[in-house]
Amino acid sequence: MERHHIYSALVLRVRPSGESNRDAWFLTQEEGILKATVFGGPKSKFRALVSPFHQGRLWVYHNPVRDSRKLTDFDVQSWRLGIRENYQRTMTAGAILEVILASQGSGGNWPSAWGMANSTLDALDLAEEGACLRIFVHFLWSWALLLGIRPSLNRCASCTCEAPQDGLLLWNTYEGAVYCPSCAGVQEDPGALPPGAWVVLGLEVRRWLGAVENQAPAAAARYTLDARSLGQAKALVTSIMAGALGKRLPGWDRV
Numbered sequence: 535m536e537r538h539h540i541y542s543a544l545v546l547r548v549r550p551s552g553e554s555n556r557d558a559w560f561l562t563q564e565e566g567i568l569k570a571t572v573f574g575g576p577k578s579k580f581r582a583l584v585s586p587f588h589q590g591r592l593w594v595y596h597n598p599v600r601d602s603r604k605l606t607d608f609d610v611q612s613w614r615l616g617i618r619e620n621y622q623r624t625m626t627a628g629a630i631l632e633v634i635l636a637s638q639g640s641g642g643n644w645p646s647a648w649g650m651a652n653s654t655l656d657a658l659d660l661a662e663e664g665a666c667l668r669i670f671v672h673f674l675w676s677w678a679l680l681l682g683i684r685p686s687l688n689r690c691a692s693c694t695c696e697a698p699q700d701g702l703l704l705w706n707t708y709e710g711a712v713y714c715p716s717c718a719g720v721q722e723d724p725g726a727l728p729p730g731a732w733v734v735l736g737l738e739v740r741r742w743l744g745a746v747e748n749q750a751p752a753a754a755a756r757y758t759l760d761a762r763s764l765g766q767a768k769a770l771v772t773s774i775m776a777g778a779l780g781k782r783l784p785g786w787d788r789v
């Protein structure tokens with residue numbers, strides 16, 4: 535039985551394990567999420583190599599009897615030093631890794647998950663501070679498609695009327711569904727809706743998501759969006775993801 539395996543891997547999380555070892559979680563292109571023990575004290579070369587956001591070739595020894603995995607080597611191919619140079623990039627990238635871990639690496643389509651995760655981190659590595667939140671929204675919107683939970687923003691869930699091209703829609707955070715203003719019971723002022731239950735989706739949000747959804751993450755850095763619409767977009771995508779995960783993740787508030 536073959537016990538040594540080689541993966542293309544992205545480091546998601548590292549935690550101390552015992553006195554001098556560490557546990558590391560990876561997203562791999564071949565098998566999704568994988569956990570391996572990194573042996574060695576403070577002087578181990580793996581201290582610097584095995585660190586979140588790093589991507590490279592991973593060598594793992596698998597003990598089939600104990601079903602435990604041990605890292606035997608890691609050759610970093612992408613360090614993404616730009617992410618650590620900037621607080622906003624670091625917080626945003628950290629929040630993205632949280633989502634990948636909490637959703638078990640998307641649960642099945644590893645090559646797509648792998649491509650999406652790495653292209654998003656590459657875009658963040660070079661991003662202006664102001665673009666970080668747009669890249670985050672793009673990632674959650676793309677990840678929602680991968681998980682099969684991305685809603686259509688074209689139709690009301692109740693009357694199934696097509697959304698007016700110039701009109702707003704409303705996302706119900708409890709039901710995870712989109713409504714037209716009439717079915718949501720809004721006549722004039724959407725600001726009067728109970729906060730927390732509804733997310734107002736103006737035309738700008740729907741246009742922006744439509745423009746970037748089939749493009750690489752770098753497009754989200756290029757296409758700007760006004761602050762109010764960006765707030766609506768973040769509220770929508772985090773609500774969708776919270777519905778899938780059963781909770782909101784703490785890192786989302788730091789993006």
Ligand SMILES: [Zn+2]
Pocket residue numbers: 690691692693694695713714715716717718
């Ligand atoms: Zn309706």
